Amino acid sequence: MVRLPLTPAEVERGQRLGALLRRARGDRSMLAIALDAGVSPETLRKIESGRVATPAFPTIAAIADVLGLSLDALWSEINRSDGGDRLARSAPDPGERLAM
Template sequence: MVRLPLTPADVERGARLGALLRRARGARSMLEIALAAEISPETLRKIESGRVATPAFPTIAAVAAVLDLSLDAVWAEISQPEPARTSRQRMAS
């Protein structure tokens, strides 16, 4: 099976997913959440860091359930594009 390269939008969406999961996890440990979701802590670490930008749906569903996030809320947050930056903001980065 050939895996297509990720688009910049895929990478951005993966970063937003990771940030959402980190915020929802709060002070709870990565190990606690991963074990409850029945995934490896390394998988959760990769998703939260954006290294896995397109995790499998069952993985997202399991983590969202443990964090008490609805899949609708997850999709609504990660599918929103970042606000457009002005050329001055891009030059400052």
């Protein structure tokens, strides 16, 4: 399977996702969160660092659940286009590639 190159928007969205997960994790250990979510610590580290810009949806759903994050709020936050705290939209465009 050939993976298409990520667009700059996808890379930026992955970076926002990683930053949001790091903030939500706070002082909790990466190892504990990863194990509770059923993912490897390396996977969580790569997502938090933005190295995996388009992680699988079940992975993000499991991490969000452990962190107590709503998937709706998570999606809205990582897709904001204004660079601020306001949410630009709450659902993906029908033709948009899902970033999770």
